[in-house]
Amino acid sequence: MSNTLLQVKDLHVGVQDKEILNGVNLEIPEGETHVLMGPNGTGKSTLGYALIGHPKYEVTEGSIVFNGEDITEDGADERAKKGLFLSFQNPLEVPGVSLSAFIKSALEQIKGERVKAWDFKKKLHATMDVLDMDYGYAERDLNVGFSGGEKKKAEILQLLMLEPKFAILDETDSGLDVDAVRTVSAGIDEYKKRTGGTLLIITHSARILESLEVDKVHVMIEGKIAKDGGRDLVDEINDKGFEEKE
Amino acid sequence: MKEKTYVEDIDRSLYDFRNEDKDSFRLEEGLTEEIVLKISEEKNDPDWVRDLRLESLRMYNQLGLPDWGPSLADLDMNHISTYVRKNAKLADNWDDVPAEVKDTFEKLGIPQAERKSLAGVGAQYDSELVYHNMKEDVAKQGVVYTDIESALRSEYADMVKEHMMKLLKPSDHKFLALHGAVWSGGSFVYVPKGVKVEVPLQSYFRLNAKGAGQFEHTLIIVDEGADLHFIEGCSAPKYNVANLHVGSVELFVGKNARLRYSTIENWSKNIYNLNSKRALVEEGGKIEWVTGSFGSHISYLYPMSILKGRGAKTEFTGISFANEGQNLDTGAKVVQLAPETSSVMSTKSISKGGGVCTFRSFVKIGKDAVNSKSAVSCESLMLDSKSRSDTIPAMDIRTPYADIGHEAQIGKISDEAVFYLMSRGLSEEEAKTLIVSGFADNVTKELPLEYAIEMNNLIRLEMKGSIG
Numbered sequence: 001m002s003n004t005l006l007q008v009k010d011l012h013v014g015v016q017d018k019e020i021l022n023g024v025n026l027e028i029p030e031g032e033t034h035v036l037m038g039p040n041g042t043g044k045s046t047l048g049y050a051l052i053g054h055p056k057y058e059v060t061e062g063s064i065v066f067n068g069e070d071i072t073e074d075g076a077d078e079r080a081k082k083g084l085f086l087s088f089q090n091p092l093e094v095p096g097v098s099l100s101a102f103i104k105s106a107l108e109q110i111k112g113e114r115v116k117a118w119d120f121k122k123k124l125h126a127t128m129d130v131l132d133m134d135y136g137y138a139e140r141d142l143n144v145g146f147s148g149g150e151k152k153k154a155e156i157l158q159l160l161m162l163e164p165k166f167a168i169l170d171e172t173d174s175g176l177d178v179d180a181v182r183t184v185s186a187g188i189d190e191y192k193k194r195t196g197g198t199l200l201i202i203t204h205s206a207r208i209l210e211s212l213e214v215d216k217v218h219v220m221i222e223g224k225i226a227k228d229g230g231r232d233l234v235d236e237i238n239d240k241g242f243e244e245k246e
Numbered sequence: 247m248k249e250k251t252y253v254e255d256i257d258r259s260l261y262d263f264r265n266e267d268k269d270s271f272r273l274e275e276g277l278t279e280e281i282v283l284k285i286s287e288e289k290n291d292p293d294w295v296r297d298l299r300l301e302s303l304r305m306y307n308q309l310g311l312p313d314w315g316p317s318l319a320d321l322d323m324n325h326i327s328t329y330v331r332k333n334a335k336l337a338d339n340w341d342d343v344p345a346e347v348k349d350t351f352e353k354l355g356i357p358q359a360e361r362k363s364l365a366g367v368g369a370q371y372d373s374e375l376v377y378h379n380m381k382e383d384v385a386k387q388g389v390v391y392t393d394i395e396s397a398l399r400s401e402y403a404d405m406v407k408e409h410m411m412k413l414l415k416p417s418d419h420k421f422l423a424l425h426g427a428v429w430s431g432g433s434f435v436y437v438p439k440g441v442k443v444e445v446p447l448q449s450y451f452r453l454n455a456k457g458a459g460q461f462e463h464t465l466i467i468v469d470e471g472a473d474l475h476f477i478e479g480c481s482a483p484k485y486n487v488a489n490l491h492v493g494s495v496e497l498f499v500g501k502n503a504r505l506r507y508s509t510i511e512n513w514s515k516n517i518y519n520l521n522s523k524r525a526l527v528e529e530g531g532k533i534e535w536v537t538g539s540f541g542s543h544i545s546y547l548y549p550m551s552i553l554k555g556r557g558a559k560t561e562f563t564g565i566s567f568a569n570e571g572q573n574l575d576t577g578a579k580v581v582q583l584a585p586e587t588s589s590v591m592s593t594k595s596i597s598k599g600g601g602v603c604t605f606r607s608f609v610k611i612g613k614d615a616v617n618s619k620s621a622v623s624c625e626s627l628m629l630d631s632k633s634r635s636d637t638i639p640a641m642d643i644r645t646p647y648a649d650i651g652h653e654a655q656i657g658k659i660s661d662e663a664v665f666y667l668m669s670r671g672l673s674e675e676e677a678k679t680l681i682v683s684g685f686a687d688n689v690t691k692e693l694p695l696e697y698a699i700e701m702n703n704l705i706r707l708e709m710k711g712s713i714g
Contacts, residue, residue, distance in 0.1 A: 052669050053669075054665055054669075055661075055665065056661075075668065075674075076665060076668040076669045077668045077669075077671055077672055077673050077674070077677075079669075080668070080669055080670055080671035081671050085669075085670075086669055088666065088669075091666065092660065092662055092663040092666040093663075094663055094666075094667070094680070094681060094684055095684055095685065095687070096683065096684025096685055096686070096687030096688070097680055097681070097683070097684035097687075102667070102670070102680070105672065105676070105680065106667075106670035106671045106672060109670075109671035109672050109673070109676065110670075110671040141684070142684075158670065162670065162671075
């Protein structure tokens with residue numbers, strides 16, 4: 001048990017007095033890749049937000065233990081500093097702040113020290129190559145005027161630059177064309193290679209999983225983990241669905 | 247709450263240090279004919295300046311306070327000293343400036359900036375300039391940069407007389423009348439035909455004396471085809487009595503000339519800043535205003551561009567940041583009188599901690615200004631629900647052949663954006679500061695690097711203790 005990175009115990013989460021998660025239990029060992037599937041509106045994204053500490057998602061019961069430490073009461077910035085990361089389904093636009101300036105200041109916050117401009121730029125460009133991104137994007141305002149695919153790539157760029165211990169990817173593949181899915185998968189591969197990091201991939205399609213090694217699959221139905229299994233569960237769901245329309 | 251005060255006290259000290267008022271000449275408080283005559287005598291005015299002062303005083307006594315903006319009821323002229331002078335001569339070498347005054351400007355980084363990136367510097371302390379210097383190669387091009395008082399005794403005396411308080415007249419409003427009566431200090435700049443000044447000139451105004459007023463006059467004439475960037479900076483320590491700043495800036499932009507006028511204003515939060523600025527632009531000329539307003543208790547400030555010649559242009563880029571106890575009534579005006587003129591106003595305002603920002607724009611397109619254009623945009627950001635932001639646009643269009651646009655947006659800082667940044671490791675304060683800096687980016691990127699950094703520092707300073 002010593003290598004459990006994330007442990008979610010009987011987690012109840014509500015938004016504006018409406019309970020969405022009612023008793024989620026989840027355990028993810030260090031270095032593993034887990035997949036969270038389930039129909040729309042069942043609470044998958046809520047779990048993602050609750051794990052990284054969105055103030056609107058209130059934990060009413062249960063706890064989140066990360067790296068042996070109870071982080072249930074921690075703010076989002078503290079959790080990020082401890083190594084949690086969420087790739088947003090709809091990343092926010094921030095005018096006047098460039099993608100590169102943002103990543104640099106986040107990196108400095110997480111590391112607690114100044115990052116040398118030259119080293120940073122070199123690593124940024126090398127990472128953008130992996131994601132097939134034009135360097136020009138680094139100087140553009142954060143997510144402003146980015147297409148859906150560009151936003152997702154910018155999220156993966158942040159993942160690779162910030163190198164968190166644990167990353168939640170919320171529907172990173174949705175709305176992407178085949179090429180973009182391939183690029184994003186390559187980025188996720190790179191993350192595993194560089195850091196040996198731990199992943200929770202929230203998705204309702206199997207496309208992004210084709211090229212990834214998956215250790216475990218969890219199916220969430222109505223705010224609870226209804227089923228756990230191995231990779232074959234993905235294929236099963238692909239064939240039969242969740243018994244309701246996506 | 248405690249920590250907030252603590253942090254602000256520490257950081258504010260950068261601007262907030264005060265010097266004791268020793269070794270200076272200070273006129274008694276109030277505004278009478280006797281006091282105005284004393285200023286005139288002290289400054290050894292030419293007759294026409296003395297007459298202008300007396301005429302202005304008469305108008306001051308006739309004109310009423312504005313009834314449409316922030317209240318000026320607490321501003322009592324009987325408690326303002328209109329003239330305070332250090333017992334020091336105007337120097338062109340920092341070594342000759344009295345130690346504590348020099349120390350003040352050292353702390354504000356003025357001599358350092360001069361060495362690094364400026365073509366010339368003027369530094370005013372209370373009512374008079376204490377330092378004025380210009381690089382030799384710029385002087386060789388025939389550029390004149392001096393205090394107004396020296397200009398009045400030079401070969402440019404007639405040029406000053408011909409232009410001074412002609413664009414901004416004492417009869418325009420009560421505070422211009424006040425300015426006409428008690429003005430002192432400021433700068434005179436003349437850039438001859440075709441001369442392009444490659445690096446900026448800068449004047450810095452420091453109001454140190456408690457309960458005093460600063461009334462500097464800036465007169466800039468950029469002749470045909472010439473080019474200049476002028477930067478104005480201002481600050482003051484905070485006192486618990488009212489201080490007053492009533493400057494005037496008159497800018498004459500010749501045919502096909504260009505003038506950029508940049509201001510970083512950081513008056514302390516007990517200051518009434520009732521400033522007037524106006525530019526007259528001839529054919530094909532261009533005036534560019536870049537303004538960051540951070541300080542003062544109450545501001546009234548609406549730089550006006552008069553586009554007199556065909557194809558004249560103006561661009562106004564400004565930002566105002568009102569924090570607790572501040573009411574900043576700012577904006578811009580343009581009067582387009584000739585064909586094919588164009589104006590672009592792009593402003594942002596930020597209000598926080600109960601601060602009030604009001605943006606006023608006024609666009610007049612005369613009947614002869616056919617094929618002219620005007621675009622006004624104003625964006626406001628409120629950081630909490632107790633702050634306030636208003637937009638008051640006015641337009642007077644007298645020709646059907648003009649292209650006019652107006653856009654206004656008022657919004658609150660997005661909680662979701664703050665959370666997004668926090669989820670990457672930024673604290674709430676850092677996240678908000680980054681969003682606000684980004685919002686102000688249109689102004690920052692128009693400023694020379696050193697000033698852009700100063701402006702970001704001011705934003706950082708204002709954002710301290712923004713959690714709650």
